[in-house]
Amino acid sequence: MAPRPGFWLGTLSVTLALGAWAMASAYLVDPALLPPPSQVWTAAARLARSGELLDAARVSLARVAVGYLLGATAGLITGLVLGGVRAADLVLGPAFGFLKGLPPIALVPLSIMWFGIGETPKHLIIAYIVWVVITINVAAGVREIPTIRLRAGAFLGLSGLQRFARIVAPSIVPYLLVGMRNAIGFAYVALVSAELVAASSGLGYLIMDSRFSLQTARMIVGLVALGLLGAVSQLGFDLAVSRSRLLARYARP
Amino acid sequence: MGDRRTWLGPLAALAVIVASWEALSAWMALPLFLPSPRAVGVAAWGLLVSGELSEHVAVSLQRLGVGLLLGVPLGVLLGSAMGRSQIVDGLIDPFLRVANATPALALIPFSLLWFGVTEAARYALLVYTVALTVTLNARHGVRQVPAIRLKAASALGVSGRGAFFRVIIPSAVPSILAGIRTAIGLGVMVIVAAEMLGATSGLGFLLMEARSHFNVERMFIGILGLGALSLVLDLGFAFTIERVMPRWSAARRVR
Numbered sequence: 001m002a003p004r005p006g007f008w009l010g011t012l013s014v015t016l017a018l019g020a021w022a023m024a025s026a027y028l029v030d031p032a033l034l035p036p037p038s039q040v041w042t043a044a045a046r047l048a049r050s051g052e053l054l055d056a057a058r059v060s061l062a063r064v065a066v067g068y069l070l071g072a073t074a075g076l077i078t079g080l081v082l083g084g085v086r087a088a089d090l091v092l093g094p095a096f097g098f099l100k101g102l103p104p105i106a107l108v109p110l111s112i113m114w115f116g117i118g119e120t121p122k123h124l125i126i127a128y129i130v131w132v133v134i135t136i137n138v139a140a141g142v143r144e145i146p147t148i149r150l151r152a153g154a155f156l157g158l159s160g161l162q163r164f165a166r167i168v169a170p171s172i173v174p175y176l177l178v179g180m181r182n183a184i185g186f187a188y189v190a191l192v193s194a195e196l197v198a199a200s201s202g203l204g205y206l207i208m209d210s211r212f213s214l215q216t217a218r219m220i221v222g223l224v225a226l227g228l229l230g231a232v233s234q235l236g237f238d239l240a241v242s243r244s245r246l247l248a249r250y251a252r253p
Numbered sequence: 254m255g256d257r258r259t260w261l262g263p264l265a266a267l268a269v270i271v272a273s274w275e276a277l278s279a280w281m282a283l284p285l286f287l288p289s290p291r292a293v294g295v296a297a298w299g300l301l302v303s304g305e306l307s308e309h310v311a312v313s314l315q316r317l318g319v320g321l322l323l324g325v326p327l328g329v330l331l332g333s334a335m336g337r338s339q340i341v342d343g344l345i346d347p348f349l350r351v352a353n354a355t356p357a358l359a360l361i362p363f364s365l366l367w368f369g370v371t372e373a374a375r376y377a378l379l380v381y382t383v384a385l386t387v388t389l390n391a392r393h394g395v396r397q398v399p400a401i402r403l404k405a406a407s408a409l410g411v412s413g414r415g416a417f418f419r420v421i422i423p424s425a426v427p428s429i430l431a432g433i434r435t436a437i438g439l440g441v442m443v444i445v446a447a448e449m450l451g452a453t454s455g456l457g458f459l460l461m462e463a464r465s466h467f468n469v470e471r472m473f474i475g476i477l478g479l480g481a482l483s484l485v486l487d488l489g490f491a492f493t494i495e496r497v498m499p500r501w502s503a504a505r506r507v508r
Contacts, residue, residue, distance in 0.1 A: 009343025017348070033367060090262035095270070101483025102476065103442040105358070105449060106457075109464035110472045114286070185356075189442070192358045196450060204359065211362040219362060227355035234354075 035217040043217035044224075052206070057225055060191055060202040063119065064233070067126025068187050072180060075131040079138025079179075084168075089139065096136055104129045104186075105193035112198050122194040129186045134179040141175025142168065177247065181237055188230040203229070288470045293477075296470035306459075306474070310482065313448065313455040316372075317440050320379025325433055328384040332391025332429075333422065342392070349388065357382045357439070358446045370451040375444065382443045383436040390432025394425030426501045434490050441483045456482070 018037055025036040035043075047053040082089050082096070104125050111121035145168060153163045195204025203226045210218035241247045271290050278289040288296075300306040335342040335349075360378060368374035398421050406412065406420045448457025456479055463471035494501060 006339065006343035006346060009340060010347040013344040014347050087262075091266040091269075094263040095266060098480045098484050101438060101441065101487055102480035103445050103483070105442065105446045106460055106476050106479045108449075109460055110469070110476065112464070113467065113469065113472070189356050189358060192356045193446060196358065196361065196446070207359060207362050211366055214366075216366065219366070223355060223359050223363070226359050227351060230356065231354035 040217045044221045056203045056206045067123045071127035071130025075134025079135040083139035083142025099132045104190040108197045126190040129190045130183040133183040137179025141172035145171040293473045297474045324380040324383025328387025332388040336392040336395025365451045375447045386436040387432040394428025398424040
């Protein structure tokens with residue numbers, strides 16, 4: 001695979017940026033505020049060897065996974081109801097418009113008061129935003145099912161259940177996939193929210209904790225690890241969808 | 254808007270939600286855990302009368318405004334440059350990818366470290382978030398300009414810089430506007446988080462203060478206020494575009 005022309009330009013600019021970073025922390029700014037790349041690398045190696053990095057990543061990933069599964073399941077159900085039942089949409093649709101704009105971090109204080117400082121509030125905060133995102137997408141998918149498909153089903157004598165399985169379910173898959181893809185990013189936002197404000201483990205905590213002890217190199221390692229985890233999750237999702245022959249058929253509405 | 258039924262549904266839902274909240278809080282009888290809507294209403298009225306609430310809202314809005322004012326032009330500039338020039342795109346794209354993969358909220362500890370608990374720390378975060386979102390949308394918009402428009406313009410003798418300002422940028426406006434709308438939503442999220450983790454004013458601060466005093470009523474006010482603010486900003490922006498500049502409305506876009 002020959003690299004695209006942009007690849008070399010990108011390599012050039014990244015190299016230049018790393019050089020500028022190294023120069024800046026050597027001559028311009030206090031290395032306590034911006035440690036040189038070499039120091040970040042050492043910190044990363046130390047965190048990796050001690051197992052701290054892996055532990056933090058595992059804790060964060062587990063939180064995202066549990067919250068995501070909870071929220072996605074709930075979102076699929078409420079989305080089907082909202083999209084399928086006109087009355088429900090008329091009454092509750094605006095409520096979801098409200099919830100969509102509500103930042104998950106605003107719920108962190110209340111969730112701590114209600115559910116303590118264990119894993120439950122973190123799972124629920126992540127589940128909350130995933131639920132809202134997937135509900136909105138699935139409901140849109142149900143609303144957009146071409147009427148002709150439903151009429152054809154009725155004409156062919158499909159029962160309610162058959163119509164759901166053979167017409168509704170396949171028709172909403174593209175919307176569900178878009179919702180699930182977007183929800184991954186939101187899940188990480190919610191994770192960071194919960195871990196920055198109140199946690200004693202995970203990558204967000206690693207960043208916050210290192211800040212208090214002014215270990216900037218560790219902060220940068222935590223940030224990069226968080227970005228990588230998010231990127232890998234999204235890439236993994238894309239790959240799973242494009243590899244699965246069943247899903248790839250539906251990947252575009 | 255004239256259809257009464259579109260208003261009746263949500264109003265009925267609101268009534269049902271408030272009534273069941275009231276019933277639930279009466280049944281639980283734990284006002285420190287779940288205050289009644291009346292108690293929250295009374296507390297909200299108190300905050301409103303004292304001017305505290307509007308002050309926090311104004312501070313948060315002002316921060317968001319500054320972030321948009323600086324971030325949007327920066328994003329349009331970067332995005333359109335990247336959309337037009339492969340060289341600029343190749344140079345900047347890797348950073349854009351990294352920034353896009355990293356949740357902006359995780360940068361809050363860094364902004365506090367580098368700028369301290371200052372207004373500059375919040376502005377930096379907001380400008381970053383807004384500029385990033387608008388850049389991505391502007392680049393997309395500039396790239397999507399139909400080739401036929403450029404050909405038509407060049408046939409009419411408009412090319413080069415003229416085409417940039419008279420064809421490319423206007424064609425990208427709907428995409429840029431969509432980016433600004435997204436950026437407003439993300440901006441609310443970032444400003445609240447920044448205010449929760451290091452500020453002495455704003456809606457996020459109100460929430461964090463309520464937490465340290467175990468003041469559940471204020472937590473509810475903060476949550477409901479934020480949701481409402483975000484909804485009003487989003488709908489207000491969409492409505493303004495429909496009304497003031499229908500030409501650029503994505504909903505009525507003619508391709």
